[in-house]
Amino acid sequence: MVKMKAILGEAKQIAKDKFKRYLIPEIVGTATAYGSVILAQHGFDINNPIAIGYIGAMGENLGFYGTAVPRQMFRDYRDAKEQGKPYGVQGIQGTLVRLLLEFGIPELTDTPIVRPAAMGAGEHLLGTTIGVGAGKIAADAAFYLQAGTVHEFIKRYPEYLGDGSLSFLARKYIKEPLTRRMRK
DSSP states (O other): OHHHHHHHHHHHHHHHHHHHHHHHHHHHHHHHHHHHHHIIIIISOOOOHHHHHHHHHHHHHHHHHHHHHHHHHHHHHHHHHHTTOOOSHHHHHHHHHHHHHHHHHHHHHIIIIIHHHHHHHHHHHHOHHHHHHHHHHHHHHHHHHHHHHHHHHHHHOGGGTTTOOHHHHHIIIIIHHHHHHHHO
16 A cells, blocks of 8 residues: 555656646647647638648647757756756757657657647547647647656666767767677
């Protein structure tokens, strides 16, 4: 029973952290998804559900990543400054590598397939007002399952990324394994 309470407590904290991390980018992404769909439909007379799905997905990505990336860079800059470390090119590189790992894998299926299909189907079946939002929520569930898992891994096992710089990753995962193989 005690172990179950600990697990539930940890799950609650993880959910709280993810909510805090993704809420603002999600609000902005939702606004830009709806804005891009409304602009496409009323400004350019585009009503094809497939096109609407892709336009909504691209609009959402613009708002989401346009918010998430600068926020994370600011957090990492602030953390580096608090630790008395510089945050220059290497710090920016580290931030971008971690974000690429966190969001890159889910994005392989999300933007080209899942999100446009969900938003297009939602818009076609339920209309713009409800359908785009319903499709977005369905796509978000698949996306955050993956992104949240990767983010937790990065938080729990930072030694696998070191400082996140490309030179660290190349040394750890390319140069050192190759050197070990050559010595055998």
